[in-house]
Amino acid sequence: MKIFSKFDKIEKIIYNTKGTHGDVSADVKAFLNAIEGKMSSGNIFVEKFEKFAEEIKADETWRKSYMQTAVRIQDKIDAGIERGKIEMAKKLLESGVSIKIIANSSGLSLEEIHKLKEMQQEDQ
Numbered sequence: 001m002k003i004f005s006k007f008d009k010i011e012k013i014i015y016n017t018k019g020t021h022g023d024v025s026a027d028v029k030a031f032l033n034a035i036e037g038k039m040s041s042g043n044i045f046v047e048k049f050e051k052f053a054e055e056i057k058a059d060e061t062w063r064k065s066y067m068q069t070a071v072r073i074q075d076k077i078d079a080g081i082e083r084g085k086i087e088m089a090k091k092l093l094e095s096g097v098s099i100k101i102i103a104n105s106s107g108l109s110l111e112e113i114h115k116l117k118e119m120q121q122e123d124q
Helices: 026-035 044-058 060-094 099-106 110-123
Strands: none
Touching (some): 060 110
16 A cells, blocks of 8 residues: 655546536546446446446455545544634633533533633643
8 A cells, every 4th residue: 555645746637527617538428427326338438447346345355444444534534623622612711702602602511611721721
């Protein structure tokens, strides 16, 4: 497995599957339709894509790796959301907003807000 660094030369092309602007080849149109769930029979590119996708789905090792990656990504998203709530609560505390309002606005518990307030007071 290759891990890409920010120095790797990676080219990204982004297509909007519902887009209508610009000329794209028949193969690209067929591929974008396939992504939308509109499979095109007779297109060799799409048929190869479908075959590859079925092979991947059948590979237990790949599926397990994919699921583990998805869980790790979701965990990082959840942690980022939680950090954002905490940072918001800290700023609201500094501004003198009531603990109840902060708890209602942030989704953090009253206990968590009280702990943040205590930590801020210790830092002063």
